[in-house]
Amino acid sequence: MSYQPHISVVIGTRPEAIKMAPVIHALAAAEDMRLSIISTGQHREMLEQVLTLFALKPDVDLHLMTPNQSLSSLTEKALNGLTRYLDQAKPDMLLVQGDTTTVFAASLAAHYLGVKIGHVEAGLRSHDMANPFPEEANRRLTSVLTTLHFAPTPLAKKELLKEGHDDDTIIVTGNTVVDALLRLSDKLGPGLAPHLMPLVGEASRFVLVTSHRRESWEHGLPDICGAIGDLAAAFPDISFIYPVHRNPRVHDVVFAALGNVANIHLTDPLDYLSFVNLMRDATLFLTDSGGGQEEAPTFHTPVLVLRSVTERPEAARLGMAQLVGTDRALIAEKAAKLLTDEHARQRMRQGSNPYGDGRAAERIVEALRRYFGGETPILPVERQFQPQGKIAQ
Ligand code: UD1
Numbered sequence: 001m002s003y004q005p006h007i008s009v010v011i012g013t014r015p016e017a018i019k020m021a022p023v024i025h026a027l028a029a030a031e032d033m034r035l036s037i038i039s040t041g042q043h044r045e046m047l048e049q050v051l052t053l054f055a056l057k058p059d060v061d062l063h064l065m066t067p068n069q070s071l072s073s074l075t076e077k078a079l080n081g082l083t084r085y086l087d088q089a090k091p092d093m094l095l096v097q098g099d100t101t102t103v104f105a106a107s108l109a110a111h112y113l114g115v116k117i118g119h120v121e122a123g124l125r126s127h128d129m130a131n132p133f134p135e136e137a138n139r140r141l142t143s144v145l146t147t148l149h150f151a152p153t154p155l156a157k158k159e160l161l162k163e164g165h166d167d168d169t170i171i172v173t174g175n176t177v178v179d180a181l182l183r184l185s186d187k188l189g190p191g192l193a194p195h196l197m198p199l200v201g202e203a204s205r206f207v208l209v210t211s212h213r214r215e216s217w218e219h220g221l222p223d224i225c226g227a228i229g230d231l232a233a234a235f236p237d238i239s240f241i242y243p244v245h246r247n248p249r250v251h252d253v254v255f256a257a258l259g260n261v262a263n264i265h266l267t268d269p270l271d272y273l274s275f276v277n278l279m280r281d282a283t284l285f286l287t288d289s290g291g292g293q294e295e296a297p298t299f300h301t302p303v304l305v306l307r308s309v310t311e312r313p314e315a316a317r318l319g320m321a322q323l324v325g326t327d328r329a330l331i332a333e334k335a336a337k338l339l340t341d342e343h344a345r346q347r348m349r350q351g352s353n354p355y356g357d358g359r360a361a362e363r364i365v366e367a368l369r370r371y372f373g374g375e376t377p378i379l380p381v382e383r384q385f386q387p388q389g390k391i392a393q
């Protein structure tokens with residue numbers, strides 16, 4: 001048998017596992033490549049939920065999570081733990097996904113050891129190092145060290161080109177989260193699963209909420225909670241469902257602010273299938289999540305993005321999302337408009353998902369095969385992802 005390149009995939013948090021699951025499954029099915037999976041364990045329960053759902057079994061788990069971990073201690077432990085593993089396993093390429101501490105530490109460890117890096121979801125840019133923090137820095141630092149950039153969209157490719165990365169090394173794949181989502185949505189029934197019904201109760205409609213961004217902890221999150229409280233009071237016939245992130249800096253603030261309101265349902269993080277079911281059937285989705293912004297357009301669920309700036313502007317440019325920031329009055333005003341004006345809501349339900357078409361993992365594996373086989377281009381342009389509809393660049 002000819003040489004099989006060894007591809008290591010590293011994951012650490014919930015969104016990395018969701019977004020790498022399709023890539024891992026595609027690599028596992030490729031007989032001409034060897035796969036190993038590393039988990040830093042940056043997250044614990046929230047990662048376990050995804051590993052179980054997608055039947056992912058890491059070859060090594062560094063079990064790094066500690067309560068209220070600091071960025072620097074996590075980075076230090078991840079750098080050392082990953083260095084030990086990579087030095088012994090010596091993969092031909094390490095695949096990292098996104099912009100977390102795991103991604104940056106893994107990229108640095110690989111670079112120090114001369115291991116090539118493939119960056120999945122490369123090229124997202126907010127152009128603001130403080131928003132999101134520290135993710136904008138993590139993904140920029142990773143790009144500098146990367147050999148193959150798997151850009152999800154043409155806009156992400158454009159950002160990488162502006163930074164001087166070589167056109168030949170950038171492959172537009174679509175976002176792998178759409179692959180994960182489409183695969184799962186086949187498993188969903190027509191309405192809400194029975195175990196989710198109590199979250200809606202007697203209400204006629206529901207709004208789904210998530211918020212966890214580090215840069216929002218001080219001012220943004222209390223304002224977001226204030227807006228949800230105002231909306232719940234103004235719309236007693238609507239249920240507000242908020243699966244709260246386990247980070248104590250988020251969890252404690254949200255439960256203190258919204259824990260005792262009849263039509264607000266705070267829950268632990270939901271398993272991905274349940275969450276996707278809610279996202280599909282929600283009247284409105286309020287979120288600061290990166291993945292959430294990329295998923296909702298598949299279901300035509302209108303999104304209010306609870307951030308001042310986003311590195312995922314495509315949905316807003318198509319009118320499928322609105323960037324509202326974290327101002328209490330503005331969030332309440334924009335949400336109220338969409339909850340009372342059916343035409344305004346319907347206008348946001350047009351178009352197809354600009355972030356992907358469900359074939360990203362297939363493109364990544366094909367590009368890896370061609371790269372290690374010495375073929376150029378790494379993936380012909382006509383096989384790369386092209387969103388439908390005109391997105392203002
Ligand atoms: C991290 C990522 C962020 C990503 C988010 C996805 C960084 C710097 N941040 O933020 O980019 O959007 O994950 O959710 O990489 N915790 C638990 N159980 C869990 C997960 C977290 O208890 O399963 C608690 C722990 O107290 C932990 C804290 O949350 O110390 C913070 O986790 P961490 O991964 O450092 O930051 P996130 O805010 O989750």
Ligand code: UDP
Pocket residue numbers: 014015018177210212243244268269270271272273275276288289290291292295
């Ligand atoms: N998600 C989930 N359960 C929840 C909330 C979110 O499975 O209770 C999924 C969501 O569909 C998306 C991902 O988690 O795929 C987003 O993760 P998160 O918001 O933690 O991180 P981000 O995308 O902002 O980095």
